[in-house]
Amino acid sequence: MTTDKQIRYSSPIVEEATKSITDQERAIFDLNFRISERLYHILRERNMSKRDLARLTGKKESEVSRWFMLGHNFSCKSVAIIQQALGVPLVEVAG
Numbered sequence: 148m149t150t151d152k153q154i155r156y157s158s159p160i161v162e163e164a165t166k167s168i169t170d171q172e173r174a175i176f177d178l179n180f181r182i183s184e185r186l187y188h189i190l191r192e193r194n195m196s197k198r199d200l201a202r203l204t205g206k207k208e209s210e211v212s213r214w215f216m217l218g219h220n221f222s223c224k225s226v227a228i229i230q231q232a233l234g235v236p237l238v239e240v241a242g
């Protein structure tokens with residue numbers, strides 16, 4: 148079985164775009180990308196659609212679709228809502 152941490156996506160367009168950003172911007176981009184990637188895999192494992200996720204979170208389908216767009220910036224509020232709705236962590240904070 149493949150875990151989320153083993154799967155990495157890349158493309159020449161993304162690689163070229165990320166060459167000119169700062170380390171801080173790269174860290175933000177990477178974190179947001181990993182959140183949407185994890186969310187994608189959770190939905191796929193559960194055979195759920197974005198529409199299903201919209202219903203669970205009480206969000207519009209258009210907002211849920213934006214969560215999967217390159218460069219989307221997740222808020223802590225959105226992450227908390229998604230985690231609560233799915234019952235799994237998207238982000239874990241070391242304490």
